[in-house]
Amino acid sequence: MAIPSLRSSNMLKYSIYALFLGLAATVCAKSILIKDPSLLTLDEIEENVQQCSFVQTLSKHKIETSPAHASLTTQLFALLFPSSSPAINALLATAYISGPPNFLLALCPPNIDPSSLSVMVAFAVGGLLGDTLFHLLPEIFLGEDHHDRVKFVMLEPNRNLLLGVGILAGLVTFMAMDKALRIATGGDQHSHSHSHSNPEPSSPANGSTTSSKQVKSNGEVRQRKSKKEEPTTTTMEPAPINPSVKLAGLLNLIADFTHNITDGLALSSSFYASPALGATTTMAVFFHEIPHEVGDFALLIQSGFSKRKAMGAQFITAVGAFLGTCIGIFVNEYGSGGSDSAGGLTTGIWGTSLQWGDMLLPFTAGTFLYVGTVAVIPELLETGANKSQELRKTALQFGAMFVGAAIMLGISWS
Structure with missing residues (x-):
C-alpha cells in the first residue's frame, strides 16, 4: 500500500499521523516487549518507540518542516x-x-x-x-x-x-x-x-470632628467666631x-x-x-x-x-x-x-x-x-x-x- 506524502497540508499530515499511529505501535511492539512492560519506565518506553523506523520517519519530517531560525x-x-x-x-x-x-x-x-x-x-x-x-x-x-x-x-x-x-x-x-x-x-x-x-473615613475621631465643623460652617451665618475656628482644622494632628x-x-x-x-x-x-x-x-x-x-x-x-x-x-x-x-x-x-x-x-x-x-x-x-x-x-x-x-x-x-x-x-x- 502506498503511503501518502508527508509533505502535504497540515490537515492531511495530522490525519496521516492518526491513521498510522496504530501501525507504529504494532511495528514497535517487539522492541518494547523484550522486557516485561510493567517493569519499563516512561523513559524506556519512549526510547524504544523512538527506535522504530516509522517514528524516525515522522521525526525526520518534523525536523525538515520546522522553522530554520529560532523565533x-x-x-x-x-x-x-x-x-x-x-x-x-x-x-x-x-x-x-x-x-x-x-x-x-x-x-x-x-x-x-x-x-x-x-x-x-x-x-x-x-x-x-x-x-x-x-x-x-x-x-x-x-x-x-x-x-x-x-x-x-x-x-x-x-x-x-x-x-x-x-x-x-x-x-x-x-x-x-x-x-x-x-x-x-x-x-x-x-x-x-x-x-x-480608604481607611481615613473609618476613624471615629476624624469623622466626628469633620461632621461637627460642617454643621458649624453650614448652619451659622459667616461670623468672625467661625473664622477663628478655621485654623484649628489646619493645625489639627493627624487622626x-x-x-x-x-x-x-x-x-x-x-x-x-x-x-x-x-x-x-x-x-x-x-x-x-x-x-x-x-x-x-x-x-x-x-x-x-x-x-x-x-x-x-x-x-x-x-x-x-x-x-x-x-x-x-x-x-x-x-x-x-x-x-x-x-x-x-x-x-x-x-x-x-x-x-x-x-x-x-x-x-x-x-x-x-x-x-x-x-x-x-x-x-x-x-x-x-x-x-x-x-x-x-x-x-x-x-x-x-x-x-x-x-x-x-x-x-x-x-x-x-x-x-x-x-x-x-x-x-x-x-
Whole structure:
C-alpha cells in the first residue's frame, strides 16, 4: 500500500499521523516487549518507540518542516535563561519577578489609589489564565514537546485523575488562605487584587470632628467666631490609624509572603517540566506581580507605614519567592528522582507513574486558576453609577485581558 506524502497540508499530515499511529505501535511492539512492560519506565518506553523506523520517519519530517531560525521570543528566553540547569534558571526567574516590581515602587506616589490599577489587573488576569490554559494544562497532561522528534502519549487514566486532584488541591489551598485572612481581618477587607477602601473615613475621631465643623460652617451665618475656628482644622494632628486597618496591613504582609512562596513553587516546577514552560510562566507571574506589589504598597501606606518602610517590607516578603523556589527544586530533585532507579510504571503514587515532584505543576495550575478567577475577577465586575464611564472602563479591562491572553497564545503558538 502506498503511503501518502508527508509533505502535504497540515490537515492531511495530522490525519496521516492518526491513521498510522496504530501501525507504529504494532511495528514497535517487539522492541518494547523484550522486557516485561510493567517493569519499563516512561523513559524506556519512549526510547524504544523512538527506535522504530516509522517514528524516525515522522521525526525526520518534523525536523525538515520546522522553522530554520529560532523565533524572537525563543532568542529572548535563551538570553534570559542561558543555563541548561532548571534549578539555576528557576532562581534567575525568581530574581526577575522579585526585583524589578519592587524597584518600581520607588516611582509610585504614597497616595496611590489601588482601584486605579484595574486595567493592569485585567492584563495580569489575561496573562495568568492564558499561561494556565495554553501552557500549564497541556504540559501537565501531555508532557513536553521535543523540537527534534515526535512524541507519543501513553494514556493512563488514574494518572490523569491524580493530576486533576493536584489542580483541585492548589485551588482549595488558595481559597483556604484567602478565607482565613478575611476571617482574621474581620470581613472582606482583604482581596488578592488589593481593592482596599480608604481607611481615613473609618476613624471615629476624624469623622466626628469633620461632621461637627460642617454643621458649624453650614448652619451659622459667616461670623468672625467661625473664622477663628478655621485654623484649628489646619493645625489639627493627624487622626490615628484604625487598628483594623493596621491589622489588615500586617496580615497582608503574611499573605504576600505565602503567595510569593507559591510563585516560587510555580517557577521551579515549570522549569523542571520544560524550559519554554518556565519562561512563559515567568512572564505570567511578572505581569501579575506589578499590580500585586503596587496594591500591597498602597495598603501598607494606608496602614501607617512610611514609603521607605513599605518598600523594605515588600523586599522582605520577596524572600518567600526564593524560599518557594528552593522548596520546588528540592522536591523536583529528590521527589521524582526515583522513577528511573525504581524501574516500573507502578512504583509511583498509588500505583501510577507519577512521582511527588510531578504534582507541583498541577498545584501551580490550581493556584493560578484561583488567582485569575475567584480572587481577581470579582473586582473587575464591580461597577459604579456613571454608566458611560463604566462602559469605557469595561472596554479597557476586556482589551487589556485580551492582550495578556494573546501574548501567551502567541508565545505558545511559535
